[in-house]
Amino acid sequence: MSMGLALDVLLIAALLLTSWRLLEASDLFQAIVLFISFGLFLSLVWLRLQAPDIALAEAAVGAGLAGVLLLGTFKGLEPDFRKKQEESKPCRLDRPGACPTRVHYLAALLGVLGLAGILTLAVLDLPRSANGLTELAVRAFEPGGIDHLVTAVLLDFRLYDTWLELAVLVLALLGVLGAGGRHSVRGLEPPWDPDPVLVWLVRLLIPVVFSAAVYLLLLGGHAPGGAFQAGVILASGLTLLWLAGYRSVTVLPRGLWYGLVICGFGSIEVLAIFASVHPETPVLGYPPGFSNPVILALESLATLSIGVVLATLTIETLGGRERTPHYSGKGDRP
Amino acid sequence: MDLFYLGLAAFMLLTMLVGMIRVFRGPEPEDRLSAMQLFGTTGVAVLLLLAAAFNSPALRNTALIFALLAVLAVVAFVRAPARKSDSDQGEKP
Amino acid sequence: MMEVLGRIMCLAGAFFFLAGTVGLLRFPDSLSRLHALTKADNLGLGLVAVGLMLTSDSVLAAAKVGLIWIVAMISGSTICFLLGRSMLAGMRRRK
Numbered sequence: 001m002s003m004g005l006a007l008d009v010l011l012i013a014a015l016l017l018t019s020w021r022l023l024e025a026s027d028l029f030q031a032i033v034l035f036i037s038f039g040l041f042l043s044l045v046w047l048r049l050q051a052p053d054i055a056l057a058e059a060a061v062g063a064g065l066a067g068v069l070l071l072g073t074f075k076g077l078e079p080d081f082r083k084k085q086e087e088s089k090p091c092r093l094d095r096p097g098a099c100p101t102r103v104h105y106l107a108a109l110l111g112v113l114g115l116a117g118i119l120t121l122a123v124l125d126l127p128r129s130a131n132g133l134t135e136l137a138v139r140a141f142e143p144g145g146i147d148h149l150v151t152a153v154l155l156d157f158r159l160y161d162t163w164l165e166l167a168v169l170v171l172a173l174l175g176v177l178g179a180g181g182r183h184s185v186r187g188l189e190p191p192w193d194p195d196p197v198l199v200w201l202v203r204l205l206i207p208v209v210f211s212a213a214v215y216l217l218l219l220g221g222h223a224p225g226g227a228f229q230a231g232v233i234l235a236s237g238l239t240l241l242w243l244a245g246y247r248s249v250t251v252l253p254r255g256l257w258y259g260l261v262i263c264g265f266g267s268i269e270v271l272a273i274f275a276s277v278h279p280e281t282p283v284l285g286y287p288p289g290f291s292n293p294v295i296l297a298l299e300s301l302a303t304l305s306i307g308v309v310l311a312t313l314t315i316e317t318l319g320g321r322e323r324t325p326h327y328s329g330k331g332d333r334p
Numbered sequence: 335m336d337l338f339y340l341g342l343a344a345f346m347l348l349t350m351l352v353g354m355i356r357v358f359r360g361p362e363p364e365d366r367l368s369a370m371q372l373f374g375t376t377g378v379a380v381l382l383l384l385a386a387a388f389n390s391p392a393l394r395n396t397a398l399i400f401a402l403l404a405v406l407a408v409v410a411f412v413r414a415p416a417r418k419s420d421s422d423q424g425e426k427p
Numbered sequence: 428m429m430e431v432l433g434r435i436m437c438l439a440g441a442f443f444f445l446a447g448t449v450g451l452l453r454f455p456d457s458l459s460r461l462h463a464l465t466k467a468d469n470l471g472l473g474l475v476a477v478g479l480m481l482t483s484d485s486v487l488a489a490a491k492v493g494l495i496w497i498v499a500m501i502s503g504s505t506i507c508f509l510l511g512r513s514m515l516a517g518m519r520r521r522k
Contacts, residue, residue, distance in 0.1 A: 003340040010347040017351065021358060033357055033366045036407055040377050043396065044347075047384065052392035059399045063374065067407030075411075192413050201405065201505045208498060209402055216395065224392040229399075236403050243409045318410070338434060342441050349448040362457050362517065364510045368464050371506050372451060375468050376444055378499055379475045382492060383437070386479050394491050401495050405502040412509045 008048055014041045032074055036067045052224035056216070060232040065314060068239055072318040162227065162302060163268040169309045170265060176313050184257060185312050188250040188320030190242055198244035209237035217303050227264075227299040231306025238311035242318065249311045250320065257308065264305025267298055339387035343380045350376050367408055374404035429481045436478030443471035457514050461507055468503035472496060 018041060022034040039062020046055035100108075177183065213233040220226030241248035249257070271294065275281045286294050353376075356369040378400045385393035443466055450463025476496035480489040 003337050003344060007340060007344045007347065010344055010351065014347065014351055014354075017354060021354075029363050030357065030366060033370050037354070037357065037370055037373050040373055040400075043400075044377065044380065047381075047393060047396065052390075052396065055396050056392075056399060059396055060403060063400060064403030064406045068410040071407060071410040195413075197505060197508060198409065198413075201501065204501050205402065205405070205498065208494075212398060212402060219395070224395070233399065233402070236406060240406060240409070243406070243413050339437075342437055345441055346444055349445050353448045353451055356451050356460070360457075360460075362514065364514045364517070365457055365460060367510060368457075368461055369451060371503070371510075372447060372464055372467055375472055375499060375503060378495065379440065379444065379472055382475060382479055382495065385488075386482065389484075391488065391491075394488065394495070398491070398495050398498070401499040401502060404499075405506060408506045408509055412513055 004048075011041060011045050011048060015045065028074060028077075032067075032070045035070065036063060039063050039066060053226065053229070056224055056229045057232065060229055060236065064236045065232065065239065065310060068243075068314055069317050072314070076319070163265060163272070165228070166265040166268070166302060166305055166309075169306060169313075170261060173261065173309050173313050176316050180316050182316070184254055185250045185315055185320065186252065186254050186257065187323050188315070189247050189323050190245050191319060191321040192245060194245045202241060202244040202246070206237055206241065209233060209240065213237065213303065213307070217299060220299060227302040228306060230299075230303040232310060234303060234307030235310030235314065238307060239314045239318075242311075242315050242320075249308060249315055252308075257312075260304050260308040261312070262305070264302035267301045271298065336387050339383045343383040343387065346376050346380050346383070350380075363411070367411060371404065371408065374400060378404075433478040433480075433482035436474045436481065438478075440471050440474030440476075440478060443467055443474060447471055458511065461511055461514070465503070465507050468507070469500060472499050472503075 015038065018034050018038045022031050022038060025031040025034060039058060042062060043055045043058040046052070046058055177185075213230045216225035216233065217227065217230035218225075220230070238248040242250075252260070271286075274287070278287065281287050350373050353369050353372050357366045360366045360369065378397045381393050381397035381400060385391070385397065447463050447467025450466065451460050454460045454463055473496060476492050480492050483489045483492065
């Protein structure tokens with residue numbers, strides 16, 4: 001269908017244009033805006049490639065949280081967005097001595113050509129009408145498990161991938177907290193004045209955001225969605241609350257916060273241990289007959305974990321201030 | 335009917351591409367953010383049109399996510415506090 | 428009948444998106460460019476959404492489109508207000 005082809009060509013042009021200008025941008029803020037736009041276009045591309053799960057995740061992360069993280073960090077580096085670049089830096093790197101030379105460009109060109117050649121040979125080598133791993137997947141599809149094949153593959157075969165993703169997220173959180181010199185974000189409050197416009201926005205949108213997270217979580221059993229997308233939306237909602245001036249994640253008592261951070265990873269760990277010792281459960285599988293409730297429970301916990309971890313990470317990056325003791329009444333007594 | 339929605343979606347994608355010029359030029363950072371916001375809304379429209387063309391609820395869900403999370407980047411821009419707290423004091427919340 | 432009306436509204440919406448983009452490129456000033464943006468945000472998306480609601484085959488899908496439109500209007504108006512306020516603050520500071 002030629003109109004579909006036109007759409008795809010435009011998307012490819014958008015990706016190429018955005019990424020080229022992103023690398024050649026004259027200042028960092030332009031690069032950030034282009035990066036967020038790149039995420040938007042990429043989400044559309046995933047949809048055209050018949051991968052709606054990834055498109056959902058890319059939309060949520062690329063358009064939402066990545067933008068917040070980048071802008072929050074950038075504001076810390078360069079508080080005045082309007083400062084014109086005084087000297088035109090020939091390269092985008094901070095140290096002028098690190099600009100690439102002709103040798104670098106030549107090496108990069110050879111590398112790109114070599115890789116393109118290898119990939120072309122590999123594609124030409126593929127059997128003409130193969131369905132890839134579809135047959136294997138369909139054959140091993142446990143009846144009565146998850147209806148949607150992509151989610152089934154993601155869960156049945158790659159549950160441990162989700163498990164390790166959660167581990168990576170927790171490690172990232174440890175890194176960010178360590179860089180800030182903190183053990184937790186408890187007791188921080190948003191470092192800005194209250195803003196009635198944002199309070200209004202939050203009152204209207206937050207119910208929708210949280211409902212959307214639950215909706216996507218429940219949808220994950222039979223349609224594109226699932227724990228990761230729901231978790232990212234949850235994190236976005238918590239971040240929006242923080243931006244509006246509410247102490248979203250920092251209000252949690254420390255024990256509860258630890259629990260939420262760990263519960264996703266921990267619950268799948270429990271399942272893994274159970275599956276390896278229980279005689280009737282296949283290794284890396286589910287207890288027979290219980291797969292649906294177990295999957296839903298694990299996904300819910302994973303969603304909570306992803307939400308809290310990402311929100312804490314973002315809040316720590318945005319920065320908060322220690323809670324100042326509030327003095328009651330007029331006078332100086334605390 | 336398919337073709338109509340696909341064609342409109344392609345047209346809107348074209349306007350997005352043209353709108354990128356403002357991201358490259360726009361002297362103020364708010365100009366670049368305005369362009370980005372336009373991409374977001376146009377993206378929602380493209381997704382809705384594609385959802386109608388392919389009759390896919392998953393595309394509509396993606397449009398919902400786009401619409402919900404578009405706010406975040408701009409709010410972060412407006413709210414992120416300056417680390418040097420003595421220069422602009424109390425004028426941009 | 429509904430089909431034709433829906434398609435006309437989608438076309439009208441697309442026209443407003445084009446108008447918004449042209450305005451974004453051609454208007455001389457940051458604030459006026461913001462004005463162009465809001466036309467695309469409200470009218471453009473609104474007409475497309477209503478057009479799609481008219482031609483959708485299930486009530487659930489139409490309701491979802493309606494919800495998306497409302498959410499987009501809420502976030503769009505907030506964003507444009509915040510951007511406008513930020514622009515004014517920048518202009519004031521430069522004086």
